[in-house]
Amino acid sequence: MVFAIxxxxxxxxxxxxxxxxxxxxxxxxxxxTIGAALYLITSLICVIGGAGDGARIAGGVFGLLAGILFAYDAYTIFLVLKSTRQHTAASTDDRV
Known part of the structure; x- marks a missing residue:
């Protein structure tokens, strides 16, 4: 979260x-990518281990939502990276 800020x-x-x-x-x-992975891992730990503790489960659910948003951000950045490195096809024409 600090790196996002x-x-x-x-x-x-x-x-x-x-x-x-x-x-x-x-x-x-x-x-x-790192933010999505860390949020998803810690949120899953909170949701799985939070039996009987409503606040921990709620925090885990909100963490899962934050992890999904970080993953979507990584996906949109990946699309930008993919579009900036377009390769041109090699010419197959024998004439020079």
Whole structure:
């Protein structure tokens, strides 16, 4: 969650356009993927082990929703990555 806040600040202030050392799209994809995995794992642990504790189950359900949103964010970033690396087909024409 902290990395999401940091990336939000970076993109909000448009620092990604002036600081070219970091590949921002890949780092945002890694942030979203790790966030989705961590949220889903911890939420599943809370839901499975929270028998009888309503607050723990509710937290686990909200964590699952957050994990799904992080996964959707990673998917949309993956589509951006996929569209930016389009390859051109090699020419099969014998004429040069």
């Amino acid at each position: 940091i990336f939000f600040g970076v993109f909000m202030m448009e620092m990604d356009k002036s600081f070219h050392v970091v590949n921002w799209v890949w780092s945002d994809f890694i942030r979203a």
